[in-house]
Amino acid sequence: MLEVKHLRFGYVPGKDIMKDVSFTIGKGEFIAVGGRNGCGKTTVTRLLMGLETPVEGTLYYKGDDITKLSPSERGRFIGYVFQQPDRQMFRPTVAEEVAFGPEQLGYTKSEVKEITEDALARTGISHLAKSYPPSLRRGEKQRVAIASALAMKSQILILDEPTSGQDGKETREMLILLEELRSAGLTIVLVTHDMEIIASHCTRAIIMGYGTKAFDGTPEELFTKRDDLYELGLTKPPCVELAQSVPGIGYCKSMKEFEERMMARREAL
Incomplete structure (x- = not known):
């Protein structure tokens, strides 16, 4: 679905924080992006979403070059859930927040209502439809952000540390939801420090290290065949x-x- 070729990027001109990063993302995968703090894992996902622009390299979606597409244009097929999801919410109710994307795509009022209700139901937050987003718990806010992505018919969902700051129950519920969405055909890309989540739920891990991609393979290969986990900021x-x-x-x-x-x-x- 998504192909990244030879990305190079730096926040300061002439000073790269990553170079020659290439990988592909296939339909239905559950991919972890990991590595030590500051290695560039969140930056990689921001480049995928179009929130940052690479100095060099190309991104393709289903064979089409999307390198110059804006975040709003990529939002038609890539959904992004920020580590602080309330930063991406600005409407007075959950239902209106989720409805925003379909409204911008030109759906009729009845179609928007149907799409919104379906997205709320799929994420288990129909009962919060009239709630004020900033008043929700963090896990609920993340579900609102996920529902907004579903309402846009996104094919890829990127989440930045969605389980940090949550208790065990909330984490389990979030992972169950993500597995359900993956079973329904959604591709999941998860930025995480949680090694147990990588081992138990992810089909693949992409590990960033020292300015480039250090590993790309299965969790089993990562945890049983690499002898540099500590250097990469990881543990078994x-x-x-x-x-x-x-x-x-x-x-x-x-x-x-x-x-x-x-x-x-x-x-x-």
Whole structure:
């Protein structure tokens, strides 16, 4: 769906913070973008969305060059949820906020109403339709931002640290929602520091390091075959470390999977 070729970018002229970054994003993938603080992972997603312009390089969507498209034009196929989602909200109610995109696309009032109600239902916030967005909890604000992307018929959803600052229940609920959206055909790109989320939910990880792409592959490859995790600002999740300490258990992507394999081994003895 999306192809990035040889991106180079710097906030200060003549001083690159990344160079020669290339990768592709396929339909239905759940991709983590990770790395240590300041490595450029959020900058990569801002370049995808058009919030920053590369010094060099090209971006393609379904074969079409989108490098010069504005963020509003890319919003027709890429949705972006900021780390502080309230910064992208400006309307008095949740329903009106979600309706803004379809209104700009020229849908009729009845069509906008139908699209908005569907997006609210899919994100589980129909009961918040008349609420004032700034008054919501952070997790609810993120769902409003996701609903706004769904209302625009976005095919790719980019989220910047969507689980930071949330408790365990909110994190689980957010991940369940993202898995449901992915099952329905949406592509998910997640900027995250959470190694457990990368291991348990993501199909692929793109790791930024030292001004360029340092890794692009499966979480299993990342956590079992790289010996430079510390240098990249990463750690092995507990489920992987525990599984590696028990001969014959194999790679486990979650604590639940590790516990199930240990129970099966115990019952087999």
